[in-house]
Amino acid sequence: MIFINIGFIGAGKVGKSLGIYLKKHCLTVAGYYSRSFESANNAANLTQSTAYISPDELTAGCDIIFITVNDDALPDVDAQIAALLRRKTWRCKVWLHTSGAHSSECLKNIKIAGGAVGSIHPLQSFSDPQISAKFLEKTFFTIEGTAQALLVIQEILNAADADYGQITVRQKALYHTGAAVISNYLVTLLDFGMQCIETAGIDKKAVFSAVAPLIEGTLDNIKRYGTVKALTGPIVRNDAGTVAAQYDSIKKYLPEKTELYRILTIATIKMAENKRITLSDAQKLKCLLKKENYNE
Numbered sequence: 001m002i003f004i005n006i007g008f009i010g011a012g013k014v015g016k017s018l019g020i021y022l023k024k025h026c027l028t029v030a031g032y033y034s035r036s037f038e039s040a041n042n043a044a045n046l047t048q049s050t051a052y053i054s055p056d057e058l059t060a061g062c063d064i065i066f067i068t069v070n071d072d073a074l075p076d077v078d079a080q081i082a083a084l085l086r087r088k089t090w091r092c093k094v095w096l097h098t099s100g101a102h103s104s105e106c107l108k109n110i111k112i113a114g115g116a117v118g119s120i121h122p123l124q125s126f127s128d129p130q131i132s133a134k135f136l137e138k139t140f141f142t143i144e145g146t147a148q149a150l151l152v153i154q155e156i157l158n159a160a161d162a163d164y165g166q167i168t169v170r171q172k173a174l175y176h177t178g179a180a181v182i183s184n185y186l187v188t189l190l191d192f193g194m195q196c197i198e199t200a201g202i203d204k205k206a207v208f209s210a211v212a213p214l215i216e217g218t219l220d221n222i223k224r225y226g227t228v229k230a231l232t233g234p235i236v237r238n239d240a241g242t243v244a245a246q247y248d249s250i251k252k253y254l255p256e257k258t259e260l261y262r263i264l265t266i267a268t269i270k271m272a273e274n275k276r277i278t279l280s281d282a283q284k285l286k287c288l289l290k291k292e293n294y295n296e
Helices: 013-024 037-047 055-060 071-087 104-112 129-138 147-159 169-199 204-225 240-253 255-272 279-287
Strands: 005-009 028-033 064-067 094-097 116-122 140-145 163-166
Touching: 005 013, 005 055, 013 028, 013 037, 013 129, 028 037, 028 055, 055 071, 071 104, 094 104, 094 147, 104 116, 116 147, 140 147, 140 169, 147 163, 169 204, 169 240, 169 255, 240 255, 240 279, 255 279
Parallel strands: 005 028, 005 064, 064 094, 094 116, 140 163
Antiparallel strands: 116 140
């Protein structure tokens, strides 16, 4: 791999975690710029790099700049860096943002000003930088951008022996929706299930420990067999009586969750129909889930 210096604009959890991760894989992290010099200095200390006082100073010493700011700050950074590039002769810099929701098009002004732009999104949630950097070792990265940016991204990820896949600008929003459904709505789903178990009489403090093996077993089945084949329970057994009993118990004890249960059950029936259950049986199960008035 060619020798490159990597800089970061933004010294939050993502920037710090990526800096630690890249440095571990023998890539040169030059340092950080942040609106708060204290934040930049903290990130620099974690990566044995430099805290820069301005984007100009950071860019002068770097070949590749990761923009690891909040999504809302991306337009301002794009405008600021584009103005900087118009005053300088830096045309070979590569600018990579890490947003999952936005494509490289959000750096269009940098591109117009002569920079190569791309996005590199780690399919991971971030907390403590040291812990998150370890998780990055098994994280899948999604990339897109200009041809020059993609070459550089691939070189970096290959050096880190990372798994990655390329998508187009048009696919970015759908990709991020999938990531949000898995990361956020899985939490919502677990909260719903745990509420049911707690309401049934299991001590709140014991609920997670009780269901953890079930969660782990389900994830393992999905890994081994895929989602449809991993399905277990009354729907794939075509156990209409159990589905009806569940629906009635939700309406009685957690009425505010009735519509959520109904939607999830119908979605699961549709997922299984003509694969794990017949179309006829699927239709009979759907008929049990008539939408009724209930207290919100």
